[in-house]
Amino acid sequence: MFDKYTKPELSRRGFLAAAGGLTVGMGLAACANDSGGSGGSGTKTLTLWGNHPEWADDLNSILRQFESETPGIKIEAVYKPLNTYASVLNTALTAGTAPDLIGLSPGGQVTTLAASGQINDLTGKVSGDSMLPQAQQQAVLDGKVWGAPLALPAVGNYYRPSLLEKVGVKPPTNGAEFLQVLDALKAEGITVAAGGATAIGPYMAYTGMVSAILGVDGFQDFLKGRIKLTDAKLLPATEFLSKLGTYFQEGWLNQTTDQAKESFVQGRSAIVIGGTSDLAAFAKTTAKDDIGMFPHMPPPGVEGKPATLFGTELIYTANSQTKYPDEAAQFIAWLATPAAQQLVADRLSLPTIQGVTPNVPLKQHMLEMSDVQIPVWFDRPETNGTFPVFAKEGIGTFTGRTSPAAAAAAMQATVRPSA
Numbered sequence: 001m002f003d004k005y006t007k008p009e010l011s012r013r014g015f016l017a018a019a020g021g022l023t024v025g026m027g028l029a030a031c032a033n034d035s036g037g038s039g040g041s042g043t044k045t046l047t048l049w050g051n052h053p054e055w056a057d058d059l060n061s062i063l064r065q066f067e068s069e070t071p072g073i074k075i076e077a078v079y080k081p082l083n084t085y086a087s088v089l090n091t092a093l094t095a096g097t098a099p100d101l102i103g104l105s106p107g108g109q110v111t112t113l114a115a116s117g118q119i120n121d122l123t124g125k126v127s128g129d130s131m132l133p134q135a136q137q138q139a140v141l142d143g144k145v146w147g148a149p150l151a152l153p154a155v156g157n158y159y160r161p162s163l164l165e166k167v168g169v170k171p172p173t174n175g176a177e178f179l180q181v182l183d184a185l186k187a188e189g190i191t192v193a194a195g196g197a198t199a200i201g202p203y204m205a206y207t208g209m210v211s212a213i214l215g216v217d218g219f220q221d222f223l224k225g226r227i228k229l230t231d232a233k234l235l236p237a238t239e240f241l242s243k244l245g246t247y248f249q250e251g252w253l254n255q256t257t258d259q260a261k262e263s264f265v266q267g268r269s270a271i272v273i274g275g276t277s278d279l280a281a282f283a284k285t286t287a288k289d290d291i292g293m294f295p296h297m298p299p300p301g302v303e304g305k306p307a308t309l310f311g312t313e314l315i316y317t318a319n320s321q322t323k324y325p326d327e328a329a330q331f332i333a334w335l336a337t338p339a340a341q342q343l344v345a346d347r348l349s350l351p352t353i354q355g356v357t358p359n360v361p362l363k364q365h366m367l368e369m370s371d372v373q374i375p376v377w378f379d380r381p382e383t384n385g386t387f388p389v390f391a392k393e394g395i396g397t398f399t400g401r402t403s404p405a406a407a408a409a410a411m412q413a414t415v416r417p418s419a
Helices: 053-069 082-095 111-117 133-139 161-165 175-187 200-223 235-239 242-246 259-264 276-282 324-336 338-347 361-368 387-401 403-411
Strands: 042-052 073-080 101-104 155-160 191-193 270-275 292-294 307-310 317-318 373-374
Touching: 042 324, 042 403, 053 073, 053 276, 053 324, 073 292, 073 324, 082 101, 082 373, 101 111, 101 324, 101 338, 101 361, 111 317, 133 387, 155 200, 155 276, 155 361, 161 175, 175 191, 175 270, 191 242, 191 259, 200 235, 200 242, 200 259, 200 270, 200 307, 200 373, 200 387, 235 242, 235 403, 259 338, 270 276, 270 292, 276 361, 292 361, 317 324, 317 361, 324 338, 387 403
Parallel strands: 042 073, 191 270, 307 373
Antiparallel strands: 101 317, 155 270, 155 292, 155 307
16 A cells, blocks of 8 residues: 555654654663563563554554564553653653653654664564564664564544434545535534544644645655645635634634544534544444445645545654563564454554454545545654644644745744755
């Protein structure tokens, strides 16, 4: 799937997560695992952190499968909230108390920790050959393997089929139809859910629209600086934001992403932007049998094709201070196998390697719903600086505080074109 949009160049720097940057080169004298490895006679215990507490049951089940196949190794997982994970990990890296298996955000953290000697080179122990290009870009640098991503989520528009049917519309296939869907829902008092306080959803809506205008080849031109967000071709995406905001739920500017998803699950909103990672949580709600997804559309009246954004979950690496480097490498190698990724595809998100097909129909649909497949902008070193600016200036277009042209110019100023 990802070979439709990725090129062979590898990320060198990138997004260090919205919660903060990454401190390196400090606290290396401390031991990664001070538990002594107790977990039974001869058992070696490795610590691992996750950033999706809602995944705990499913990910723990996957870890137990690894343990059953690998006697003598136990994985002890601790789950941190997504919005504080980066800062907590940063503190642990500084103090030398990071886990044995360090989960790093995509874009640049692997490069940073590899350069500082805080993670082990796993070349020859973990194979990147079967990884999809998006996964390779994050885990394999200059021919060296540093880890394996847990999953590759798709990001699109979740919708409630029953609510679209109620107002007599179908999932849109272009910008004009998207506007018709929005108008039909609004006429019946049904909203689109968004969280302005965290800005992630509106940002994905914006970058999704731009990506739908650009297409695969156009996105590559954008990354190389040949097309700019301020160009007449792309400016309509920024201009449409203020109108899009009129369809959001009341008070959305002060609400979080979690509150937006709650509005969606409870049926007050028919559409919410989200990723494959949300399915595990949705599956535990009354909405579990009434959920679909459609890709991002270009703005109404603008030429383009529906686009799906694909991201990367945590890339698991081996802490250079772990007492058990071989066992850490063994787990990471297992994570990149078809058997492990089938479990990930069935229980968590989308697979990172070739030849794995999700057994969940909606997940398979996510892989196939658009021919235009573009990386989440967080994951690209050229574009990962756009989010902090969007959170201020882009959100300002919804209220009229910032003009579309000014917001586009501010975001464009952060783009670092590749060679």
